[in-house]
Amino acid sequence: MKITSVTAVYPSYKNIVSSWRTHFWQIVVKIETDKGLVGYGYGGGGLAAVEVVNKHFSEILCGKEINDTQDISVLWDDLYQQCLPYGRKGIAIMALSGVDLALWDLVAKSEHVPVYRLVGIRSKQQVRTYATGTDIEWYGDSGFTAHKFPHRWMDESDYQKAVNSAEMARSILGEKALVMIDTYMSWNRDVTLEMTKILSPYNIYWFEDVLTPDDLLGQANIRSKVKPTLLAGGEHEFTHHGFMEIARSAALDIWQPDITWCGGITAALRIIEIADKFGIPVIPHRGGEVWGLHLIVSSGCQDLAEVLPGMKGGPKDQLWEGEPQSEQGYIEPNDRPGFGVTINESLLN
Numbered sequence: 184m185k186i187t188s189v190t191a192v193y194p195s196y197k198n199i200v201s202s203w204r205t206h207f208w209q210i211v212v213k214i215e216t217d218k219g220l221v222g223y224g225y226g227g228g229g230l231a232a233v234e235v236v237n238k239h240f241s242e243i244l245c246g247k248e249i250n251d252t253q254d255i256s257v258l259w260d261d262l263y264q265q266c267l268p269y270g271r272k273g274i275a276i277m278a279l280s281g282v283d284l285a286l287w288d289l290v291a292k293s294e295h296v297p298v299y300r301l302v303g304i305r306s307k308q309q310v311r312t313y314a315t316g317t318d319i320e321w322y323g324d325s326g327f328t329a330h331k332f333p334h335r336w337m338d339e340s341d342y343q344k345a346v347n348s349a350e351m352a353r354s355i356l357g358e359k360a361l362v363m364i365d366t367y368m369s370w371n372r373d374v375t376l377e378m379t380k381i382l383s384p385y386n387i388y389w390f391e392d393v394l395t396p397d398d399l400l401g402q403a404n405i406r407s408k409v410k411p412t413l414l415a416g417g418e419h420e421f422t423h424h425g426f427m428e429i430a431r432s433a434a435l436d437i438w439q440p441d442i443t444w445c446g447g448i449t450a451a452l453r454i455i456e457i458a459d460k461f462g463i464p465v466i467p468h469r470g471g472e473v474w475g476l477h478l479i480v481s482s483g484c485q486d487l488a489e490v491l492p493g494m495k496g497g498p499k500d501q502l503w504e505g506e507p508q509s510e511q512g513y514i515e516p517n518d519r520p521g522f523g524v525t526i527n528e529s530l531l532n
């Protein structure tokens with residue numbers, strides 16, 4: 184089939200973190216073909232990424248043949264090459280991710296199969312979920328056995344706050360639960376080492392993004408010092424080229440590419456190939472969303488998917504309809520063609 188139109192839209196969200204709006208948050212990519220099939224993908228990069236898709240990528244893609252995943256890989260390389268002077272990392276690759284996922288959706292729909300069937304042989308029926316957020320009691324009531332809480336370093340009082348959160352997570356979820364901390368690049372070497380000491384009674388599975396993603400050597404340097412806690416990161420890294428740098432510097436114990444930012448499933452498969460070679464487990468960022476979930480069930484990714492349930496009763500935008508939900512701590516993709524979701528058109532106006 185031939186691509187006839189490629190358009191990106193920034194949805195009219197009502198319930199997302201306001202500071203991310205238009206700068207960074209998720210865009211929808213729609214690709215149409217001469218056979219009447221339509222593919223949808225999800226990318227990052229906000230309004231700037233919408234411009235990249237509509238003004239540059241669409242020009243390259245319209246008229247191109249797309250019939251299988253090998254075609255997607257060829258188109259991915261072409262787009263990467265053509266946006267390289269301004270791309271490589273960040274907004275352009277977040278835009279490329281949305282395009283890539285729309286192409287996977289399209290090819291899967293043309294073959295009447297779910298995307299996970301195109302990714303590989305399905306090795307996981309269900310995937311264990313972990314809840315990221317702060318409403319631990321609700322997560323416990325909902326059956327989660329794994330949880331990650333956010334921690335932003337501001338001042339010395341944050342040591343005690345981290346201990347309090349870890350204590351609460353352990354007391355609600357029990358000794359066997361996985362408990363992780365996302366520091367969102369707000370710790371430094373000294374804070375990380377001190378946290379390792381004071382949090383040791385709570386058996387934290389991983390510390391995430393303790394330093395900036397640019398400081399790979401700094402992370403490599405403390406990696407052995409935080410054990411048995413692991414160092415996780417990678418949601419702010421892009422493509423297999425970027426992850427090759429993480430591999431070479433031995434900066435991280437766990438890689439967390441975001442499938443809607445790192446270059447889509449095409450880039451993720453290349454990242455997983457590198458991870459395999461270096462013996463690094465891959466646990467995609469936001470892996471419980473369909474874009475990551477279809478990849479996880481049919482690839483060498485770990486059996487763990489992140490979901491962000493928010494607060495009990497909190498408002499949420501329903502952008503994708505038919506999305507699988509975590510139930511009693513597990514999630515699985517549905518068997519409908521493509522990613523198995525439809526777009527809520529009312530949020531695109």
Ligand SMILES: [Mg+2]
Binds near residue numbers: 365367391392418
């Ligand atoms: Mg994170």
